[in-house]
Structures are given as structure tokens and as C-alpha cells.
Amino acid sequence: MKKITIILMILVMCVSLLAIHNFQSPVAASGDGGNWFHVEGTNIVDKHGNKVWLTGANWFGFNCRERMFLDSYHSDVLAVMEMVADKGINVVRVPIATDLLYAWSKGEYPPSVDTSYNNATLAGLNSYELFNYMLENFKRLGIKVIIDVHSAETDNQGHTHPLWFKGKITEEIFKEAWVWAAKEFKNNDTVIGFDLKNEPHTNAGDLKRISESAIWDDSDRPTNWKRVAEETALAILEVHPNVLIFVEGIEMYPKDDIWDDEEFNTSPWFGTNDYYGNWWGGNLRGVRKYPINLGKHQKQLVYSPHDYGPIVYEQTWFQGEFITADDERAKEILYEECWRDNWAFIMEEGISPLLLGEWGGMTEGNHKLLELNKKYLRAIRDYIIENKYELHHTFWCINIDSADTGGLLTRDEGTEFPGGRDLKWNDYKYDNFLYPTLWKNEEGKFIGLDQNVPLGRNGISLGEYYGTKDPNLPSPTPTTSPTPTQEPTQTPIEPISYGDLNDDGEINSLDAVLLSRILLEMSPSGVDMKRADLNGDGVVDTMDYVLLGRYIFGVITEFPVSKN
CATH class of the missing domain: 3.20.20.80 (Glycosidases)
Known part of the structure; x- marks a missing residue:
């Protein structure tokens, strides 16, 4: 029953996005061009x-x-x-x-x-x-x-x-x-x-x-x-x-x-x-x-x-x-x-x-x-x-x-x-x-x-x-190296790339796939669950899926959790 409810919620989310007639194709937006x-x-x-x-x-x-x-x-x-x-x-x-x-x-x-x-x-x-x-x-x-x-x-x-x-x-x-x-x-x-x-x-x-x-x-x-x-x-x-x-x-x-x-x-x-x-x-x-x-x-x-x-x-x-x-x-x-x-x-x-x-x-x-x-x-x-x-x-x-x-x-x-x-x-x-x-x-x-x-x-x-690989194409976001400090009791906190579930430096429908699999209890490996909690309420649920979809289609430019 839970899976059926989740699928219906996802369907509702997608239908709600149809009202936005001027959104750009996610692929076109992320195309490397040239x-x-x-x-x-x-x-x-x-x-x-x-x-x-x-x-x-x-x-x-x-x-x-x-x-x-x-x-x-x-x-x-x-x-x-x-x-x-x-x-x-x-x-x-x-x-x-x-x-x-x-x-x-x-x-x-x-x-x-x-x-x-x-x-x-x-x-x-x-x-x-x-x-x-x-x-x-x-x-x-x-x-x-x-x-x-x-x-x-x-x-x-x-x-x-x-x-x-x-x-x-x-x-x-x-x-x-x-x-x-x-x-x-x-x-x-x-x-x-x-x-x-x-x-x-x-x-x-x-x-x-x-x-x-x-x-x-x-x-x-x-x-x-x-x-x-x-x-x-x-x-x-x-x-x-x-x-x-x-x-x-x-x-x-x-x-x-x-x-x-x-x-x-x-x-x-x-x-x-x-x-x-x-x-x-x-x-x-x-x-x-x-x-x-x-x-x-x-x-x-x-x-x-x-x-x-x-x-x-x-x-x-x-x-x-x-x-x-x-x-x-x-x-x-x-x-x-x-x-x-x-x-x-x-x-x-x-x-x-x-x-x-x-x-x-x-x-x-x-x-x-x-x-x-x-x-x-x-x-x-x-x-x-x-x-x-x-x-x-x-x-x-x-x-x-x-x-x-x-x-x-x-x-x-x-x-x-x-x-x-x-x-x-x-x-x-x-x-x-x-x-x-x-x-x-x-x-x-x-x-x-x-x-x-x-x-x-x-x-x-x-x-x-x-031998012509394009060096100007975007690369995945590198992991931030901690800055040496004289105070070992302070551990540097790496920034969380909210929404980028597959850690490829982009937020697109591939991340939506991973999030949907989490919601359907398919448990994809290697995903940092913190990145999926987009509203910062401590729970990964369909509200996070809605936020991710709105971000991909350009309705919002940042997630609520990033404002906290």
C-alpha cells in the first residue's frame, strides 16, 4: 500500500508540473554544447x-x-x-x-x-x-x-x-x-x-x-x-x-x-x-x-x-x-x-x-x-x-x-x-x-x-x-579538502551538495531516478541520504521528490534546506 501511495504522489507531482508551460527540457539545459x-x-x-x-x-x-x-x-x-x-x-x-x-x-x-x-x-x-x-x-x-x-x-x-x-x-x-x-x-x-x-x-x-x-x-x-x-x-x-x-x-x-x-x-x-x-x-x-x-x-x-x-x-x-x-x-x-x-x-x-x-x-x-x-x-x-x-x-x-x-x-x-x-x-x-x-x-x-x-x-x-577530449566540459564537484588548523578539536565540515544524489556535479533527472528508488524502497547503494533531505525535516519522502522536480524544471533555484 505504501508503494502505491508513493507512486500516486509522484504522479500528482508530475501532473502539477504540467501547468508550467515555459520550463526548459532538463537535457537541453544540461547539454554540453558544441x-x-x-x-x-x-x-x-x-x-x-x-x-x-x-x-x-x-x-x-x-x-x-x-x-x-x-x-x-x-x-x-x-x-x-x-x-x-x-x-x-x-x-x-x-x-x-x-x-x-x-x-x-x-x-x-x-x-x-x-x-x-x-x-x-x-x-x-x-x-x-x-x-x-x-x-x-x-x-x-x-x-x-x-x-x-x-x-x-x-x-x-x-x-x-x-x-x-x-x-x-x-x-x-x-x-x-x-x-x-x-x-x-x-x-x-x-x-x-x-x-x-x-x-x-x-x-x-x-x-x-x-x-x-x-x-x-x-x-x-x-x-x-x-x-x-x-x-x-x-x-x-x-x-x-x-x-x-x-x-x-x-x-x-x-x-x-x-x-x-x-x-x-x-x-x-x-x-x-x-x-x-x-x-x-x-x-x-x-x-x-x-x-x-x-x-x-x-x-x-x-x-x-x-x-x-x-x-x-x-x-x-x-x-x-x-x-x-x-x-x-x-x-x-x-x-x-x-x-x-x-x-x-x-x-x-x-x-x-x-x-x-x-x-x-x-x-x-x-x-x-x-x-x-x-x-x-x-x-x-x-x-x-x-x-x-x-x-x-x-x-x-x-x-x-x-x-x-x-x-x-x-x-x-x-x-x-x-x-x-x-x-x-x-x-x-x-x-x-x-x-x-x-x-x-x-x-x-x-x-x-x-x-x-x-x-x-x-x-x-x-x-x-x-585524442580530442574536451577539457572545458564540467567535471564532478571535487571533495573539499580540510584546511590545516592548530585546533585539532574542530573538524571541518564538508558542504553537502543537496539534490546531487549521484555526485556527478549536476542536478537532473538521474538524481530524480535515485530518489524515486529510495522512496520505492529499492535502496540504491552509494547514495548520501543527507543530500536527499531537501527541506531539512530529517525525513526523505515525497515532499523532497516534489522539491527536486521543481528544481529540475526551473520552478525554484534553491532548496529550503540550503536556507537553514
């Missing part, structure tokens, strides 16, 4: 000009009606996050929906599904608070984030809608939401990039309508993705000139570069075969004639195709010779029939680096195309490795609940981990396909993208790899 990336030729480089390799994975859920990482249903989400860092994933692409960003921009904070039965520290957090709490933990673990607008509306099937506007979400709202995000995260270099729109594509069925399908040219059509991406990127970069902009392709592209058909048929029986097709978001042929032009901000642009195997869809290049080809020839077939002309030419011709924003697929089970799917995965894996530093990638996906690809989390064969509950880590998929494509040094340590924070427990920081 560790940004830009493009030089076909490489992404850090602020010192050193090449980096973004090698990561996708983790979805904030694009869905649950508005949280869906694996929170099944596990301790922080335990999963820590394992992701330990496994060497240095960037996570996080899908979200435009309507959620837009709501936040208006001071509205829709709820996330309550998973406090697995994650006590998440009790009472709304979607905005939860998202920022996730960012703060990514920062702690040395993981960078790419925010991806996956759909117009928070909808588990929202990605099937072909365009960036839908219903109340207009093109203007799409742009406005992104500009708000630019303002929100411009001082938070945990968020290094924005993927403007996931998988623009055509309407369903063989009969394609230009009015319902993403196109790519120099027109003013409402469905011209090239125009909208360019305009949105420029608006973002005027506010936040340091963020990387990732622009995906479309699905269909005319063989003569001219979009002069209001409708066209792609049926193998009744179609005219006038268009090149590819995966949703994977067709960047239009870049040859109509490249994205960001002017003075061009060095922030990265093109981003998607690519999958035959279990997702049995494309023509997975048929014929591919079926019996050995691995080397299979890779050549995929390159010649798909990759080269759809997107690989962009890095080969020095136009831009690429981020393969989604790749992956099933590696276990009884699907009739499973062996062909694994052949595809070996081919794309090897192609990524061959193009290190020019071809970056985020694997799809961490989640257990992707129906046509599976995930790095599984309930089948795999390794159990603390906090995983009924989830396991998919060793076979990771060891054979993702691990070889992760950025590692000669000793096999994973290389992170933060200048100072090492990547998990098995990695190093970017600054450690290149």
Missing part, C-alpha cells in the same frame, strides 16, 4: 574535422499511440538501453510523429502508456517528460540520437500513409513542428540529426496518383518531397545550423525525369513501365537532376535511403540469378540492379555521404524466403563494411515487435539480461549481421560519438579515440 557534426565531401566529421562512422539501430514507439519505447511493456527499459550501449550501438534513430512534436510545441503533453510495473522510475511521466528522460539516459551512456518523423499522426500503422501531411497535419504544421524541435534541441548535442520524413512513397495499388504520391522534381506541387524537404531543412538550419539533416528518397521515379502523368499504372500486365521503382524512401534517382540545395548550410545534408530483403517484399532483384548465386555474386546483383542507380551513386560521385536509415530483417524461423533473406543480409552487411565512413547506417530494429523483420530483442534463443523479464538479446542476428558493421578500434573497443562520454561499458569516447 559536439556537432558536419559533412566534408562524402564523410561526416566532428568539430575537429575527424571522420566519424554512425553505426546504430532504430528504436520505435514515440510514433505509436503508446508514445514510448514499446519494449517498456516487456522489460526495464533502462536495462535495455544500457545493453544497447554495451553492444556498441553509437546512435539510435528514434521515430516520432508530427502531431506529438506539434502538441509539445503548444505546451500540450499527451500521456504515455503507464509501464511503471516494469519501470518504477517512469511512473507519472507524460510523453514530453519521458522523451527527455530517455534523451538524458542516452547522454549518460554516450549514445547519440537522430529524431525521425515517422508519420503525420501517432498511429502504429501511420508509416503506411505516403505523405508528410494528413488531416489536420498540414505542410505548414509539419514545418512548424520541425522548427520548434530545432529550437528545443539546439543546445542539446545528444540529438545530432533530424530525419525529416520516413519513407515518402506512392498511394496503394497499381494505379498511382501524383496528387497522393511523393514525387521529386523542381515543381511547386504539394506532393513534391524534394521541395518540402529543402524548405523544411532551410527553416530548421536558420534556427539550428549545427544539426545534421537526413533526407530520404521516394518510391517511384520517371525514367525520363519528367512528372507529366497525373496517373500512371505499375501493373505488370497493364502498366507502361515508364517508372523506376524501389523501396519506400529508397529511390534517390532524382538527386542527379534535382539535388537538394541548402546553400550556406549544404554541409549539414546527408541523403538517407532504406533497403530490405525479400521477406519484407520480394523485389525483382531477389529473383532469377540471385536465388542460386554465391554471396559475392549476390552482392553484385543487388548493387547492379538496385543500389548503384538508386542511391550508391551519391557517395560514389562525391555528392554526399549516405545514412542507410533502415536495413535488417528476419534471421530465424520457417519463412520460405529465410535463406534468401540471410543472403541479402550478408550482402548489405559486407557492402556497408566496404564503404566505411561514407555509408553510415541504423539497423531496423531494437524492438521485439516488428512483424516483418524481428528485432535485436527476442523471446526465442538468445541471452537473458538483468531487467529483461521475458526478453532476450538475439545473439545470432547481432553477432552475424550487426556486430561486424559497428565502429570499433584496433583493440575491438566500440567507438562512441561523444567527445568525452565513453560508449557504455565496452567502449571509448570519440575524444579518447582521436
